[in-house]
Amino acid sequence: MVGERGWRRAATAGLFLAPSLAPLALFTLGPMAASFGLSFLRWDLIRPPRPVGLANYSGVLADPDFHAAVLHTAFFIAGYLPLVFVGGLVIALGLNQRLRGLAIFRSIYFLPVVTSWVVVALVWKWLLNPDQGIVNYLLGLVGIQGPGWWTDPAWAMPSIVLASAWKDLGFVMVILLAGLQAIPEDYYEAAAVDGAGRWARFRSITLPLLSPASFFVLVISLINSFQVFDQIWVMTSGGPAGASSVVVEQIVKHAFSYGRMGYAAAMSWVLFAAILGVTLVQFRLQRRWVTYE
Amino acid sequence: MSSVEQARPVVHSTGAARSRRRPVGRLAARGGLYALLILGGLVMLFPFAWMVSTSFKPDRELFVTPPQLIPAPLTPENYARVAEMFPLARFVLNSLIVAAVSTSAQILTSAMAAYGFARLRFRGRDALFLVYLATLMVPLQVTIVPLFVEMRVLGLVNTYPALILPTIASAFGTFMLRQAILSLPRELDEAAFIDGASHWTVFWRIVLPLSRPALAAFGIFAFMASWNSFLWPLVVVSSQDLMTLPVGLSNLHGRYETAWNLVMAGATISVIPIMAVYAVAQKHVIRGVALSGLKG
Numbered sequence: 087m088v089g090e091r092g093w094r095r096a097a098t099a100g101l102f103l104a105p106s107l108a109p110l111a112l113f114t115l116g117p118m119a120a121s122f123g124l125s126f127l128r129w130d131l132i133r134p135p136r137p138v139g140l141a142n143y144s145g146v147l148a149d150p151d152f153h154a155a156v157l158h159t160a161f162f163i164a165g166y167l168p169l170v171f172v173g174g175l176v177i178a179l180g181l182n183q184r185l186r187g188l189a190i191f192r193s194i195y196f197l198p199v200v201t202s203w204v205v206v207a208l209v210w211k212w213l214l215n216p217d218q219g220i221v222n223y224l225l226g227l228v229g230i231q232g233p234g235w236w237t238d239p240a241w242a243m244p245s246i247v248l249a250s251a252w253k254d255l256g257f258v259m260v261i262l263l264a265g266l267q268a269i270p271e272d273y274y275e276a277a278a279v280d281g282a283g284r285w286a287r288f289r290s291i292t293l294p295l296l297s298p299a300s301f302f303v304l305v306i307s308l309i310n311s312f313q314v315f316d317q318i319w320v321m322t323s324g325g326p327a328g329a330s331s332v333v334v335e336q337i338v339k340h341a342f343s344y345g346r347m348g349y350a351a352a353m354s355w356v357l358f359a360a361i362l363g364v365t366l367v368q369f370r371l372q373r374r375w376v377t378y379e
Numbered sequence: 380m381s382s383v384e385q386a387r388p389v390v391h392s393t394g395a396a397r398s399r400r401r402p403v404g405r406l407a408a409r410g411g412l413y414a415l416l417i418l419g420g421l422v423m424l425f426p427f428a429w430m431v432s433t434s435f436k437p438d439r440e441l442f443v444t445p446p447q448l449i450p451a452p453l454t455p456e457n458y459a460r461v462a463e464m465f466p467l468a469r470f471v472l473n474s475l476i477v478a479a480v481s482t483s484a485q486i487l488t489s490a491m492a493a494y495g496f497a498r499l500r501f502r503g504r505d506a507l508f509l510v511y512l513a514t515l516m517v518p519l520q521v522t523i524v525p526l527f528v529e530m531r532v533l534g535l536v537n538t539y540p541a542l543i544l545p546t547i548a549s550a551f552g553t554f555m556l557r558q559a560i561l562s563l564p565r566e567l568d569e570a571a572f573i574d575g576a577s578h579w580t581v582f583w584r585i586v587l588p589l590s591r592p593a594l595a596a597f598g599i600f601a602f603m604a605s606w607n608s609f610l611w612p613l614v615v616v617s618s619q620d621l622m623t624l625p626v627g628l629s630n631l632h633g634r635y636e637t638a639w640n641l642v643m644a645g646a647t648i649s650v651i652p653i654m655a656v657y658a659v660a661q662k663h664v665i666r667g668v669a670l671s672g673l674k675g
Contacts, residue, residue: 095501098578102495103507106488109548113526114514120525131528180416193661194420197427200657200664202607204625205646208632209430212639218442220429256423257668264669313518316609320629334520334610341524342614354521361518 125352130345142352152353155333158243162332163311165247166254170307171300173251174258179292181259182266192263196256203253203316210249211236211321239329242322246330249317254310258303265299266292297376305368312361333357427650434458434644441640457644461631464641466619467648470627475652476539477612477623478605481546485601486594489552494582496553497560498568508557511550519610527614541615542623546605552597559593560586596667599660606653624649 125142129135146152177195181188198206213221214235222232236245269292277287315334318324324331324339333353341350428448433441434457436450461467495501496508526545527536535541567589568581576584587594609625616622622630628649632642657664 092502095499099495099499099501099504102491102499102578102582106492106548106553107507109488109544110511110514110550113529113545113548114517114522114550115510117522117525117529118514118517120528121521124525124528131531177416177419180412180419183412185412185416191416191420192665194423196661196665197423197657199668200603200653201650202609202625202653204607204609204628205430205650206426208628208642208646209426211632212433212643213426213429215639218639220446223444223446252422252426260665260668313520316625319609319613320632337520337523338610338614341527347524347528351521351524354518354524358518358521362516 121351121354124348125355127348129347131347132345135348138348142349143356145349146353146356151328151331151336152333152356154328155331155336158330158332159312159314161243162247162250162314163308165244166250166311167304167307169247169251170254170258171303173255174262174303177255177259178262178266181263192260195259198253199256199260201253204320206249206253207317207320210245210252210317214245214248236322236330237326239326242326242330246314246317246321249321250314253317254307258307261303262296262299265296269295294377298378301368301372301376305365308364308368309361312357312364430643431647433640434647436640438638438640457640458648461641461644461648464635465627465631465645467627467645469620470622470624471648471652473539473542473621473627474606474624474649477542477546478602480543481605482598482601484543484547485549485552486598488548489597490556490587490590490594491582492548492553493556493560494578494586496557498581498586499578511553514550515554523611523614526611530615537616537618537621539621542612542621545611546608549597549601552601555597556590556593559590563589592663595660596663599656599663600667602656603653603664 124135126137126139127135128138128142181191185191213219216222216232216234216237219232219235222235225232233241235241273291273295274287277291282290313334314332315338318330318332318335319338322330324335334357337350337353337357340346340353432448432450435453435455436447437452437454437456440447440450440452492511496504496511530536530541535544563586567585571581571585607625608623609629612623612626613629616626619627619630628642628645631645635641
């Protein structure tokens with residue numbers, strides 16, 4: 087059936103695809119399958135692995151530390167999402183005018199996005215230093231006694247939310263600005279002729295036509311919120327007293343500090359399932375509020 | 380070439396609607412807008428300024444009240460100290476080696492696969508492309524444990540290959556470049572085939588040169604991702620000689636927890652290369668993000 091031409095075609099295709107297919111198979115697809123298998127084993131990398139059935143999964147779901155991590159993630163989302171979205175929208179609306187210096191503003195707001203998380207986390211840890219940090223000094227000038235930020239269990243997550251929102255604001259702004267710029271000018275003009283005020287135009291033109299971009303921002307931001315790690319590792323290592331512990335940080339600790347490979351793998355699959363679930367729900371719900379032209 | 384370039388969003392403004400309003404109100408609104416944007420810009424820039432400022436402060440100036448933005452005396456001594464105590468130059472070199480090899484490998488492997496998916500016909504092509512797309516959804520956290528075990532079995536923990544190998548192929552790059560190649564006209568390929576050219580010649584001589592803008596955009600993303608990557612290098616490398624900048628910096632902070640002037644000197648050094656890339660390529664970066672929604 088295949089014939090000589092078919093073989094030559096297959097050989098050519100193989101030549102072009104092998105350089106990327108081989109690494110993907112070895113370093114992504116293979117480990118993915120292995121991770122699934124590993125999640126049913128108990129293995130500390132020293133003694134031979136032992137099958138434990140679903141024990142790792144039931145262990146993760148009953149683990150109070152894991153419950154705490156889920157709560158911290160929910161807290162993160164509740165603080166971070168409104169901050170980046172409203173902040174990003176305000177700046178995008180501001181920049182979507184015929185403004186002098188638009189490109190400069192856009193570049194400045196985008197600067198933290200290209201900076202590595204380790205640098206951003208270190209800089210914010212220093213800014214939010216409870217005793218010598220500039221933020222508490224400035225708060226002191228207006229008569230506010232600044233909190234202990236990342237040294238205080240109650241303020242550790244808010245510190246991380248603040249740094250994260252600062253870093254990602256420019257990303258959200260760029261996506262929303264691109265969405266705003268794609269809204270045809272005539273819509274606004276027609277509405278203005280019909281006597282619609284600014285707020286009416288914003289509510290009935292800008293917001294609905296911006297909904298695809300908003301949807302995109304929401305999906306990406308939620309996925310990233312579930313995977314928060316770098317900033318926590320550098321700013322608090324999950325502390326103080328576990329107050330900012332999150333799932334990825336627990337995966338890393340279980341695997342590489344406590345030698346619980348199977349448990350860590352199971353936790354990573356629970357996380358993946360949660361991300362997938364939330365993303366699917368969002369795609370389901372989008373019909374209710376996202377308008378495509 | 381312009382047909383190859385991805386469409387850029389056209390700047391619309393609400394200028395026409397605004398011009399109907401009274402000039403005084405317009406001026407005030409414009410002033411308020413600028414004030415808001417400048418205030419926001421300061422919030423974005425200040426942490427960087429404070430980082431650089433702290434890096435030039437002598438120890439005793441660090442905790443002085445009121446804090447000074449421009450330190451007096453100003454000393455470059457922290458940079459020398461940090462370089463003496465910590466192999467910062469080595470970290471920079473490691474990051475450069477890893478980012479350079481990983482970026483060039485990713486561009487080549489992704490472009491080849493993209494050509495395969497866009498221009499070749501073979502059985503199972505679409506199914507295989509779906510597999511590529513599926514790997515995009517799998518977060519590193521899911522594969523990190525077996526990947527580490529794999530590196531241990533191969534005896535590669537604490538080596539450059541361990542840092543580089545898992546990053547030499549990119550499903551995202553394949554996807555992005557496939558879209559770019561699909562938008563190229565086929566006539567040039569066909570003319571070359573009539574002249575007896577092979578697929579490799581067409582790929583190398585025609586498709587690659589025409590895809591340059593997409594290759595550049597992807598290359599910048601790949602470089603930034605590698606330069607800033609933290610979790611995998613943190614896990615797979617423990618010897619100081621192999622640490623990349625982010626891991627080295629986080630270690631520096633762990634060792635000298637309160638020496639903020641030293642830590643900020645290290646941080647300043649580590650942002651210079653990425654800022655240089657950004658300064659040169661920022662239009663590509665921002666347009667690329669706006670179009671693909673990829674995070675830098």
